[in-house]
Amino acid sequence: MEIPGIPAPVLLALRAAHAGRVALVGGAVRDLQLHRVHNDPWRGLPDLDLVVEGRAADLVAALLEQLGPGVVQRCQEHGAYGTVELELSVAGEPVLLDVATARRETYPVPAENPQVSFGCLADDLARRDFSINAMALELASGTLLDPHGGREDLERRQLRFLHGGSVRDDPTRLVRGARYAARLGLELEPASAAQARATLAAWPWGWRLGDPPGQAPAALGTRLRMELELLLEREPWLAALTALQRWGALALLDPALQADGTWPRRLRWAERLGLPPLAALVAAARDPLALAERLQLPHRQHRLLVQWLELRRWLQERQGEALPVLAEHWCALLEAPGCSPDAVALALACGTGPRRPLLRWWLRWRQVKAASTAADLLAAGMRPGPELGQKLRELRAERLRLERL
Structure with missing residues (x-):
């Protein structure tokens, strides 16, 4: 069985490399339901996210053995999060592949980076931002897993947070939501819009405007900047910022x-x-x-x-x-x-x-430049030095006096 978005040689190698549960997740599955190709927002290349119940590094090692050295252009492991980034060249076409160990996340401090522990595929889907991004496609069977109703939300053209504390835990989810709203023509569903308004009004984060800027949590600082850069440089920014303002979310800034x-x-x-x-x-x-x-x-x-x-x-x-x-x-x-x-x-x-x-x-x-150049003045007998520069400024000023305001 073919799975759109995954080159056939890579899919065959993945199935041969791992006997456990591996699934395509995230934007690639969402865009597949919309009959779109999911690309990396910065590089414009096909971008695939895989989740494995087990060690991502083990799957990647087996995958590299199956694919051979000519296909893998880059391999970088991030041990703290159990992820491995791969850049492949399949039939001369580059493909980005992120392989992650299934994990769960908790936010002991709202807006700070989460605490991560390994879990199962259901845990991994439950930690995501919106239902439309919480679908998975199992590689072994080609079965679509949709425990949070993402496909129905796509049909309704709506964005729905996965739980009542989504904005409190990570306010950058609002900026990502605005990016999806602009790119895919979606809108926050009523309960999610109410959550956004209530959370922003309560401001449940320890840092407040007027506090030292360097003490702001990541989701109100550097991660917020990264999401805004993606919005402004890679999305229809007018529609995205209009959505943010409509939701009251520019108050995050x-x-x-x-x-x-x-x-x-x-x-x-x-x-x-x-x-x-x-x-x-x-x-x-x-x-x-x-x-x-x-x-x-x-x-x-x-x-x-x-x-x-x-x-x-x-x-x-x-x-x-x-x-x-x-x-x-x-x-x-x-x-x-x-x-x-x-x-x-x-x-x-x-x-x-x-x-x-x-x-x-x-x-x-x-x-506007002076009528004469430095070379002209030197040829006329002026000596190098401050007087030369002053003379050039005076000559330029003479030309500028002829300009209308």
């Missing part, structure tokens, strides 16, 4: 973002101007730098927010005063140390300050 109605325009501008979308989203928080620290944004994005906030402060301090009226003066401001083109772009995306001069600088003024 900041109440100001939950109340913000300008993020679609801001993110569209960020997309046009080549800005990191998560930094553009975070910019509307009450304290963007604290949120950036909590999410552990990359250094470049943190620096961008610092530069943009400084530019915003400078412009706000001059509200009601005479702002520069000449292109050369705007260039002196926007090209000063501590500013950057990306900071100006973020100011444009956020509607910071007077739009016209910022946009003209972005589109034209920063490209």
